[in-house]
Amino acid sequence: MTPPLQPEPTAAPPATSSDEPAVALLCSELIRHDSSVRGPFERGVAERVAAELSSMSLRPVLLEPEPRRSNVVARIEGTDPTLPALLVHIHLDVVPADPSAWTVPPHSGELRDGYVWGRGAVDMKNMAAMTLEALRCLLAGGWRPRRDVVLAFVADEELGGGLGARWLVEHHRDLLEGCTEAIGEAGGFSYEYAPGRRAYLVQSGEKGIGWLRLVARGSGGHGSMLHTDNPVIRLSEALQRLERHDFGVLTCETTSDLVAAAKTWHGAPDGESALHATGPLAKLLVPVLRNTYNATELHAGLQHNVVPPVAEALVDGRFVPGHEAEFYSEIEELLGDLVAVEPVFSNAAVETAFTGAVPDAIVAALAAEDPHGVTVPTCLPIGTDAKHFATLGMKCFGFVPLQLPSDFDFPTMFHGADERVPVSALCFGQRVLERFFRAC
Structure with a gap:
């Protein structure tokens, strides 16, 4: 435990009405x-x-x-x-x-x-x-x-x-x-699926984290010469392949509950259509249906006239609960001929059955404040x-x-x-x- 700390000065508050809650x-x-x-x-x-x-x-x-x-x-x-x-x-x-x-x-x-x-x-x-x-x-x-x-x-x-x-x-x-x-x-927020009718999406699952490094290697050399193993090109090809590939829909128990509710709200024929129909919220919900891989950083090059021997990309990957093994195997199978796929950091997915004292208290508290609302357990990305x-x-x-x-x-x-x-x-x-x- 740290010794007592002296409070630090705080910025002056902006002008506000005295009747603010x-x-x-x-x-x-x-x-x-x-x-x-x-x-x-x-x-x-x-x-x-x-x-x-x-x-x-x-x-x-x-x-x-x-x-x-x-x-x-x-x-x-x-x-x-x-x-x-x-x-x-x-x-x-x-x-x-x-x-x-x-x-x-x-x-x-x-x-x-x-x-x-x-x-x-x-x-x-x-x-x-x-x-x-x-x-x-x-x-x-x-x-x-x-x-x-x-x-x-x-x-x-x-x-x-x-x-x-x-x-x-x-x-x-x-x-x-x-x-x-x-x-x-981060759950508990409302979604108005019909005028005056809200669902409260309570998080009982979250995707796992798998941060990856893609590494392309070649001989490198002078930029004026021909290079058939240019790492920058190989890495670019790998990222394009990753962006275009459809890894398919995956579900976990919590996602199934959410999809069933969304299909009812919007009369959609399938889960992906149902979650897309939630409008802006789709940005948060649609990714729970798949293992995802997003390139976030690129590292390559020494100077303008040098083809580097190594090019790297960092990928923020997230996997659906229960599908961690596929997460690593499918990207290796897709890109292994172009780059090395190296794990950097991982955190397990979490999924909890929506039963017990806490879910009961959540449902009761929300119903008391919004009697027409429904509580839906949700997996978030x-x-x-x-x-x-x-x-x-x-x-x-x-x-x-x-x-x-x-x-x-x-x-x-x-x-x-x-x-x-x-x-x-x-x-x-x-x-x-x-x-x-x-x-x-």
Whole structure:
């Protein structure tokens, strides 16, 4: 545990109306603490979260595996020590933002047009604000949970969790003692499939991560000569082949539930058509039907007149739960004659049956706030810290409850410019979380 840290100065808040909801104001303030994973890191926002928890008479512990890479953990003791504990995990880091691409400064937390704007508004300081405000209201009213609730506000999720969730699992497992179920990002958001009728897509599965390096090799040499084994050309051919190839539809149990619901909503003949019919949300849902491979970086060349002996590409691969073996074998079979396929990093897929105390509490809390809504367990293509906590045997669910406007392009908010969250969605989420904590 680090020694007590001095609070850091915070940017002056933007002008806001005094009647803004407390959850929106807190979300705005958390955004103003720039916690970019490339620096200045999480300490400032972690201290702010720790102060909130202390104000509720909780005893937060602040831990740093490296300077300024801050994690905050607190436990709310339940009334029945025989019950297993619940983990609520929320990452405090955010990806960098280029101010030139934004309508507002990305760390301003500006409240405008009914939204809170800024990096982290959706990913995922919204959940931090909703959770803190929900617990503040509950605890102020004398509530105590039946089971222990462990709160983990963690660092480094955007770069794999090595200084956050994974580090806690490996070095501070005692703080997670007794936890058998967990909620975290990124499901729980609404999709309006008919006027006034919403489905809430709760994450109970997520694709695995397989980052790969494609390496082409040749003799190299002077750029004025003929080269039949130019690595740049071989790599380019491999990437084109990868882009054009159809690896086919794959399903897991959670995807089947989602597809069945979507086919009913849209009268579509097949799963892929059904998910495409969800409009902007299709960007997030269609990838769950396949193992995917996206080239993200290229590395080749020494100077203009030199054919390099090596050319490399990095590929962000994601595999459907239960289909990891095919993920590696099919790309090797497709590209092995052109390039070497080298694993760089991997994380297992996660899939959890949507049964038990936490799913029951999720369904009940959402139904109480939206009686006509339905809850649909969903597999999402992104990776979360659930991968680390699942190694301890926890059943993990993505549950960040947000009731969104029907025309809101939610998927583009993740890591995108002008990230923002509706104030009304924050208020809805706080109410749902209050009901959820009471129920579970």
